[in-house]
Amino acid sequence: MVYSLQGLNRKKNERVNSMKKWYDEEYEFSVEVTGFLHGDHTERYCRNGEEPGDVYTCTYGCPVNREGYGICSKTMMMLYPLMEAVRSGGDLTRLGGDGKYTKTVVCPDGCVIFRLTAKPLGNENFHTGGFWDYPDETT
Numbered sequence: 001m002v003y004s005l006q007g008l009n010r011k012k013n014e015r016v017n018s019m020k021k022w023y024d025e026e027y028e029f030s031v032e033v034t035g036f037l038h039g040d041h042t043e044r045y046c047r048n049g050e051e052p053g054d055v056y057t058c059t060y061g062c063p064v065n066r067e068g069y070g071i072c073s074k075t076m077m078m079l080y081p082l083m084e085a086v087r088s089g090g091d092l093t094r095l096g097g098d099g100k101y102t103k104t105v106v107c108p109d110g111c112v113i114f115r116l117t118a119k120p121l122g123n124e125n126f127h128t129g130g131f132w133d134y135p136d137e138t139t
Helices: 073-087
Strands: 002-005 008-011 027-036 055-058 102-106 112-120
Touching (some): 027 073, 073 102, 073 112
Antiparallel strands (some): 002 008, 027 055, 027 112, 102 112
């Protein structure tokens, strides 16, 4: 089978090494499916097919699982502000989190329960570490 990803053809599970990631991110995130809000199965319930035990990981990009499939896009809309809060030095307990680096969220459809966990990697912050510049020097 061939799948299309950003206009490139690739076989399932084949890595596309077209990104030129040059910055070592400050945090690694994992998102684990911990259960369903109602019921006990994914069919006819979760459009993305999330199941308890599924784990997605990322640093800055969108979380993907071991098979290379991405997390539900609706859920990502909820996770991104939480991830940015952590990257900005925030404490997720101030946003209802279970701990400084953990928070449980329910998907926007009210189906799946996720647990977001951030792991500090010890690298400098993108903005305060001086890594970001305007490319055309218009500052």
